[in-house]
Amino acid sequence: MKFELTILGSSSATPVFNRNPSAQLLNCNEKFYLIDCGEGTQQQLIKFGLKASKIDTIFISHLHGDHYFGLIGLISTMHLNGRIKPLYVYGPAALKDILDIQFKYSDTVLRFQLLFNPVVADEPRVIFQNQDVVVETIIMNHRIPCTGFKFSEKKRLRKVIADKLEEAGIAPEYYPLLKKGLDLTLPGGRFIKNSDYTVDSDAPKSYCYCSDTLADGSYLESLTNCTVLYHEATFLHELIERANTTHHSTALQAAEIAQEVGAGKLIIGHFSSRYKVLLPLLEEAKGKFHSTELALEGHTYSI
Amino acid sequence: MKFELTILGSSSATPVFNRNPSAQLLNCNEKFYLIDCGEGTQQQLIKFGLKASKIDTIFISHLHGDHYFGLIGLISTMHLNGRIKPLYVYGPAALKDILDIQFKYSDTVLRFQLLFNPVVADEPRVIFQNQDVVVETIIMNHRIPCTGFKFSEKKRLRKVIADKLEEAGIAPEYYPLLKKGLDLTLPGGRFIKNSDYTVDSDAPKSYCYCSDTLADGSYLESLTNCTVLYHEATFLHELIERANTTHHSTALQAAEIAQEVGAGKLIIGHFSSRYKVLLPLLEEAKGKFHSTELALEGHTYSI
Incomplete structure (x- = not known):
């Protein structure tokens, strides 16, 4: 089946020129899953010629704004564009309150069902599955409750x-x-x-999204048999102390984790706005784990 | 004094390719006022080389998302970029609740004072003044409570x-x-x-911002002596029924209002996403009121 990832946003914390906050679109067998939704995600979809109407399921990792401020706007646009099919949203329980208060004061009654599924960041759980994929949470170690997501293809037929x-x-x-x-x-x-x-058919592939986390290895078990690993790499390793304080990772640490779990490929992203040029982050990671790529907005990566 | 307006967003309801939701930056004597703040406003500021840090006062007309979804992101970025000077926000009372719930769940304690001033959309009031300008509300007739804003230069010295x-x-x-x-x-x-x-010095100039409204003339008195009038023109007049239903205006109606109040210049904006080309809207308005311009993103208009 088709299994590919398009990066919509690769910036941490704040947008900077030409980089937007976190968002990714995963295509599994022509079904589209949005992973995080920073401000401007709907504009990025337009820019890259991707249809918001095709997204049926959205996963939000945590409630720092650079991972969800674009969600209310995207949902509003779906509503205004006449969507009628349901939308499934998975994320921290409070996200529903944040959406609801905004629907209330704008006097918006959605024309479609928004089926909200609270995600608890306590232990890895299966939170979604259909005939193509299973989605499990990965428990991140961040300043507020935060999960990553592992998308695994269902076992294929012989x-x-x-x-x-x-x-x-x-x-x-x-x-x-x-x-x-x-x-x-x-x-x-x-x-x-x-x-x-x-x-035997080819082994099922998997995509792991490690959003914001201290690279403390507490979630390594969740990354077993990972075909493509996205791991945040906010800083160069020279800023390891800053990474520790803010519960983020360095490019070197992302590479060490990819190596430790034997990932097929590593994509690094969530770059600090201090980096105008990203090559040093890539080089740092490749020094430890060769098969690393930068998360570049608009680029599509095969899983 | 310097008195000029830069358009940051000109789209209604949803962003479309190359057009973003409502936002404008007003420079009065090198003090910067943001008027409305649709999603992606902070990205637009970056794109046009304008500094968010210079904005000290923000006016939000109403709680439809295309006028404020970018506010939480802009404020978060100011916080992350180390702002310490206070920020004044004027808008509907519920806007504070919407901001607060998001600060709460992201565990954000702003490093600067956010001084929130609720605006009531019942009758025209002076809501702000300093040595350069006075700001009064203009009561719009929209689907939810909504104000425009009139910025008047203070009477100048002889x-x-x-x-x-x-x-x-x-x-x-x-x-x-x-x-x-x-x-x-x-x-x-x-x-x-x-x-x-x-x-006598030159007569004080004024800028009137009419955000979202049925063009019913109920607010004409507020537009007296308007130097530059921004008036929403969501539709061509052939869609007058749609304008009436949604409490919006047509380009022709915006021009009629500019003519009736004797405005010096009219800027039309808040264009429906159905219009890929804006020239017909401009031509319709110019047919009634010659001194009309389109709100074009990144363009600066002298008041």
């Missing part, structure tokens, strides 16, 4: 070896059962051993 | 006729009193008639 099945005269009507991994006994008693006619 | 004063041997120490319009009797009994030695 691949049938069509030539061999045809040669053996096994009718295509049995393929779906074989894809599911079943051994079969056909009418008449012929036994079909699944492993003779199918092979 | 101009002294320096040559004539010198010739008459009147010492410069008396000029400040003459500028204030006083007749003087000098020590020794010489009488100086003010009008012989001074002339």
Whole structure:
């Protein structure tokens, strides 16, 4: 299935010229998930030719403004543009109060259902699943309750070896059962051993989003088998003390975590506004974990 | 004094490509006033090289999101950038609740004083003044309580006729009193008639901001002696019924109002997202009131 990530915002705390606060759009099998929604996310969607109307599910990591100030505007625009299908929002419980007070005073009654699901940042939990993906929280260590999110593909069906099945005269009507991994006994008693006619599918892929966190390793277990890891890298490692004080990570620490969990690829983002040029952050991370890329707004990364 | 307006946002309801929701920056004698603050206003300030730190006073017309969703982000950025001087905010009382709940859950204690002044949309009132300007509310007729704002220069001092004063041997120490319009009797009994030695200064200028309103003329009196009138013109007049239903104005109606109050210039804005090209709106307004301009983002208009 299609599984790709588009960066909409890569800045920490405040927007700076050409960088917007955190937001990412994940496409899993042509279903669109928005991860965080800093101010201006709807403008970024317009800029990159992405349709807000395609987003059905939104995950908000925590209630620092650079991760959610754009949500009320995005929802209002969906309403004004005539949306009728439901919108699912996952985030800290208080987010609902913040949205509701603004709907109240603008006298807005949404034309669609906003289905709000409070997320508790106490331990990793499955908070969402459909036929394509499972989403689990990752418990971050930040100044306020904060979760990351792990998106894992559902286990795929086995691949049938069509030539061999045809040669053996096994009718295509049995393929779906074989894809599911079943051994079969056909009418008449012929036994079909699944492993003779199918092979394992590719391993399910996963995308882990580590929003804002002290890089204390407390969440490493959640990153097991991570295909692509996004990890915040607010600072260069020379500012490790600042990172510790503010409960953020350095580029080097993000790389160490990617290495430790054996991630397939690392994307770093949430860059401090002090960095006009991002190359030193990339170089610092690549020195420890080669397969690192910068989160660049408008770029799409294959998972 | 310097008296000029920069448009930061000109779109109604939702942002569209290249147009952002309502926000304007007014420079009165190098003091900066922000009028409305739609989502992305802080990004617009960055884009146009304007410093958020220079803004000391913010006026919010009403609680539809396209006029204030950017406020919490702008204030947060001021905080994160180390602001210490106070910020004055004028707007509907509930705006304070909306800000406070977001500060609470992000665990933000502002390092500067946010001095909030609730504005009641019942009748025109003076809500602010300093040595440069007086600000009065204009009562709009919108779907929720809404005010516009009239910024009037303070009455200027009279101009002294320096040559004539010198010739008459009147010492410069008396000029400040003459500028204030006083007749003087000098020590020794010489009488100086003010009008012989001074002339009237230029008439004070004013800028009227009519945010969102049905163009029902109920607020015409507030627009007396308006030098520059900004009036919303959400629709072309062919959509007058839509304008009436949504309590908005057409370009033609904005022009009629400018004509009726004898404004020096009209700026139209708050354009519906349906208009990719704005020229028809301009032409419609100019047909009735020639001295009309479009509110174009990043453009500065002299008052």
